[in-house]
Amino acid sequence: MSKKNIIILLLSLFILMLFWEITQSATTTADVQQGTQVSTTKIGGNVDYRNFPVVGSRVAMWVIAQLHLMFAAFVLAVPMFVLLIEYIGYRTGDKRYDDLAYEFTKLLSTSFSFTASLGALLTFALIILYPKVTNYLISIFSWTFFPYVLLFFLETGFLYSYYYGWGKFSPRIHLALGVGLNITGTIIMFIANAWLTFMNTPAGITESGELINIWDAITNYTWMPINIHRFIANIAFGGSIAAAYGAYKFLGAKTDQERAHYDWMGYVGMFIAICALLPLPFAGYYLGIEIYAFSQTLGVTLMGGTFSWLFIIQAVLIGNLFLAANYYLWVSMERIEGAERFRKFIKYLLASILISFLVWATPHSLVATIEEARRMGGAHHPILGVLGVMSAKNTAVNILILTTYISFLLYRRGNKEATVSWAKKGNTIQFIVFATTIIFVVFLGVLGYFVEAKVRIGLSIPQVLSVLLAMVVVTILDIFMFRKARIRGAIKWGKMPNRAQYALFFIAITFAWTMGLMGYVRSGMRQHWHVYGVMKDTSVDAFTPTLGFASNVVSVTVIIFFAFIAIVFWLAGLSGKKNWEPNSSRQPLTEEARS
Amino acid sequence: MKNALKIVAFTLIVTAFYSYVGQMVPQKETYPPESREIRPDLTVDEMVDFGREIVGAKGTCLTCHTFGSDKPERFPDLNNIGRKAGSRKDGFSDIDYLAESLYDPDAYIVEGFAPGMPAVNKPPISLSDKEILTVIAYLQSLGSAPSVTMQTKLKSAGRDLAAFSTPGRTALSEEAAASATTKPVDSEHLDGEGLFKKYLCNSCHRIDAPVKLVGPSLYDAGNRLTTAQLYQAILEPDAIIAEGFPAGVMTASLRGLGFYDQITTKELKIMVDYLASQKGNK
DSSP states (O other), X not given: OOHHHHHHHHHHHHHHHHHHHHHHHHHSOOOEETTXXXXXXXXXXXXXXXXXXXXXXHHHHHHHHHHHHHHHHHHHHHHHHHHHHHHHHHHHOOHHHHHHHHHHHHXXXXXXXXXXXXXXXXXXXXXXXXHHXXXXXXXXXXXXXXXXXXXXXXXXXXXXXHHHTTTTSOHXXXXXXXXXXXXXXXXHHHXXXXXXXXXXXXXXXXXXXXXXXXXXXXXXXXXXXXXXXXXXXXXXXXXHHHHHHHHHHHHTOOSHHHHHHHHHHHHHHHHHXXXXXXXXXXXXXXXXXXXXXXXXXXXXXXXXSXXXXXXXXXXXXXXXXXXXXXXXXXXXXXXXXXXXXXXXXXXXXXXXXXXXXXXXXXXXXXXXXXXXXXXXXXXXXXXXXXXXXXXXXXXXXXHHHHHHHHHHHHHHTTTXXXXXXXXXXXXXXXXHHHHHHHHHHHHHHHHGGGSOHHHHHHTHHHHHHHHHHHHHHHHHHHHHHTTTOEEOSOBOTTOOXXXXXXXXXXXXXXXXXXXXXXXXXXXXXXXXXXXXXXXXXXXXXXXXXXXXXHXXXXXXXXXXXXXXXXXHHHHHHHTTSOOOOOOTTOOOOOHHHHO | OHXXXXXXXXXXXXXXXXXXXXXXXXXXXXXXXXXXXXXXXXOHHHHHHHHHHHHHTTTOGGGTOOSSOSSOOSSOOOTTHHXXXXXXXXXXXXXXXXXXXXXXXXXXXXXXXXXXXXXXXXXXXOOOHHHHHHHHHHHHHTTSOOOOOTTOOOTTSSOOSGGGGSTTOOXXXXXXXXXXXXXXXXXXXXXXXHHHHHTTGGGTOXXXXXXXXXXXOOTTHHHHOOHHHHHHHHHSTTSSOOTTSOSSHHHHHHHHHTHHHHOOHHHHHHHHHHHHTOOSOO
């Protein structure tokens, strides 16, 4: 028997065993554990839950759903920035951009298959393992499923014609296909977001959960915030994976030309990721505001209760993201002739990032022994405890964003010298804008300690707006200031140390882990509710697990995801390989040898 | 191959690092709150004990309120609330004030704080009237002597269900509806037809024939409208107006009758099911 047949046989046996196990657990006698019912015995009757072997239904659903989300994020994001890159190539006539866009698109076809397969697996898992909640959601959202599926047909058509039709259509038609792909993908995401946001902030239903208005159910409190947050986060995540692809190809490059190309690819992916990362915290704040508006209890559970320590883990992740992104930019400046004049600023930028990171990661309450708590006078450190509240953290993240933006600005100016007559004034204005914004942000942060809660909560909005305004104003000034700039030296693409590529891998892994963690908190904040306030979770997994357990599940999911991504990268790289040819030294068998 | 192995190892190390960070923070499992049976003959001391337990668990009060902090965050500190409750609102005893704060928290907002507390008799908290009595006993005990008993009739018990008629808001639980009703006991036994008459729907709508009155005939409502539309037609009458009929009349009539203050979720469902069964084949 060939190896392939043995593998197929073993897989079939495994699937049969799995099926047997699931059906057995669904038909065993009802087993009441701690007042919860695991399954019922009625033949053809309603079953609330079914068990998944070994890991349990909750973990199985968690991993499948998270993998689907990661791939979906990637598949939705890549067409967005690919379209933009293709458009830049079209407008400038620079074929490098068109080639780069096409190369990113190579990652899409396999990823789309993974997304769809995981989506199907997710659907089956929901139906098999959680029939009660699935039935309920179907009763609310049944009419959204048909457009969702039909849009997949449309997306398939757009995606494959966009990819296989590259260079076969006129540029305008091809761009239009890209627009169609993006619109379809975005609507698909919006529909799916309605289902999951309804589970957290249900609307449009009666007290007993019956549907009143489907549009109200869709446009619940967190629907639009999640739409915006995911739209931006997808781009950040997709950019980081694309950058990781560039890094992977860079490390395997054989020629200087290849290294230069993949260095550039990695930079473009990273640039996209960080551009999207900068406004992402603001989208997160909007989501938080709407969660609080729906239910203060839900909001406080999320930020101040059970999950407060999760956001300390998140602070570590995001801080690492900013550190790695800035490190990549600083190392990149080494390959830009003329950028050495900005080296002296790096230590200040690093100090700013580290201090902001530490402030953000400082918890409010400490894990302390009774003796330690007595000496501190409570669970909060007498000095550092003040840094554990949102006033300090909002300030820190805004400073972190501004610092990263400054790193970008210096990178952008690396080999350029402004030739406009008002360059010095322009620099002064930019400096004043930065200084004013930083002082304003810090002032509001300190003010937050001296005002009541409802005033303090509102202070985050002017902080955010001032940072956004500063970035916009400085960018506009910079664009005009560096028009027709003198180029001091070349950018030596490809002359990058390997550690910079590992910084790109680090960013991609950290993004994926952050997605996993945030996916957990989005579901976990409901605690023992399938649909918050409507349908209780009465399964054996109705408890909220420890953060340690959640971290392990997220890690396993991330590893599986990158294993799949490795397959995507490998398949995408096949098209660049030479065709297989029979070995020319092999001679055909003689008749004598054959007999 | 060497590069691939290095990348794999790097991925595993970074992932393991984040897992390690996850193990370093406090580890806590949280279980769904348990409900205990509350006997009608509890003593005041027993009520205080029950109330303390509920405040720390099922009531989720500690999520938002502090007890003895001089720097409360979003919501008031509840230290000595037993002493303060009697003088908070004119005409309200301490029991009345505490009851109103639990059933209808937006009725009175302490100065310096914003609204946001959920009604504890509704989901997701869904405390029963008995559980609320014990919570009041506990809160009274903070700074004062509890005077509430299991036989105390609370002014605020049986709040209306008007909250869920607001578009986009949610109000959910059969339990909450059952405890919120103030209707006479015999209404519980009315069928759809009985409720249709009780709430005077028949004064504006015919249901036995396709004849228009002030409002359209509901003779074949089950054929024309889905269940969701029937709910909407009752809870938000002005959302969709039948052709040839004026807007605002039904809303004004129902409000004037106190319909939204009286109807329970159970009755509403019975009525909607009754209307959905009207197929015009009489």
